[in-house]
Amino acid sequence: MENNKERNATGGESKSTGLWNPYVAGVLLGVVLLASFLILGAGLGASGGITRVSAYVEGTVAADHVKNSEYFGEYYGEDKTDNPLRYYLVYMLMGIVLGGFASALLGGRLKGTIERGKSFSPALRLILALGGGVIVGYAARLASGCTSGQALTGGALLLNGSIVFMICVFAGGYATAWFVRRQWHD
Numbered sequence: 001m002e003n004n005k006e007r008n009a010t011g012g013e014s015k016s017t018g019l020w021n022p023y024v025a026g027v028l029l030g031v032v033l034l035a036s037f038l039i040l041g042a043g044l045g046a047s048g049g050i051t052r053v054s055a056y057v058e059g060t061v062a063a064d065h066v067k068n069s070e071y072f073g074e075y076y077g078e079d080k081t082d083n084p085l086r087y088y089l090v091y092m093l094m095g096i097v098l099g100g101f102a103s104a105l106l107g108g109r110l111k112g113t114i115e116r117g118k119s120f121s122p123a124l125r126l127i128l129a130l131g132g133g134v135i136v137g138y139a140a141r142l143a144s145g146c147t148s149g150q151a152l153t154g155g156a157l158l159l160n161g162s163i164v165f166m167i168c169v170f171a172g173g174y175a176t177a178w179f180v181r182r183q184w185h186d
Contacts, residue, residue: 018107033152040088043156045149047140049093051075052084059084119182 036044055072058065066072067080075084084090104110116125140146147169154162 018109020103029152030156033156036088037156042088043149043153044092045089045146045153046093046096047137047146047149049087049089049091050137051141052087052090053093055084 033044036042051072052075055066055075058072059067059076067076072084073080075087076082101110114122114125116122120128136146147165150162151166151169155166
């Protein structure tokens with residue numbers, strides 16, 4: 001991992017950020033995606049792993065209900081004995097969490113904080129983040145995939161729908177930023 005330097009107001013280097021070089025990280029992500037295609041015959045995405053973890057957790061509480069549900073039941077197989085956690089995206093999800101933790105620890109950035117603007121209280125920021133996460137999670141399952149799968153896997157395959165989708169995501173992000181820019185004045 002390379003420690004990038006931030007520039008201060010005079011253009012000189014100020015402090016180390018402990019972040020990876022984005023070009024190196026991008027190339028490594030591409031190598032991981034290529035390895036996923038070559039080894040597993042499938043791309044990357046996050047929502048499939050989260051859904052299977054949800055099926056497992058709910059299955060520990062109400063096993064018969066989950067195994068017979070139309071939505072989660074398929075993760076238990078036809079004979080209803082399979083473990084939904086035995087799926088490559090679950091392991092990828094664990095790797096994301098562990099890798100992010102290791103990167104923050106090694107980069108000296110592991111600390112408890114809530115990223116927010118001055119005009120938001122920590123409680124409001126957490127409520128809005130949770131609400132946004134629920135909406136995005138629901139939309140990802142409704143669409144049978146998440147933005148990471150759409151952008152990484154679909155983009156790598158040069159699928160027209162994925163390219164149009166990502167253009168719309170960025171355009172929507174820029175358009176929305178205009179409305180909330182005053183909230184992040186610090």
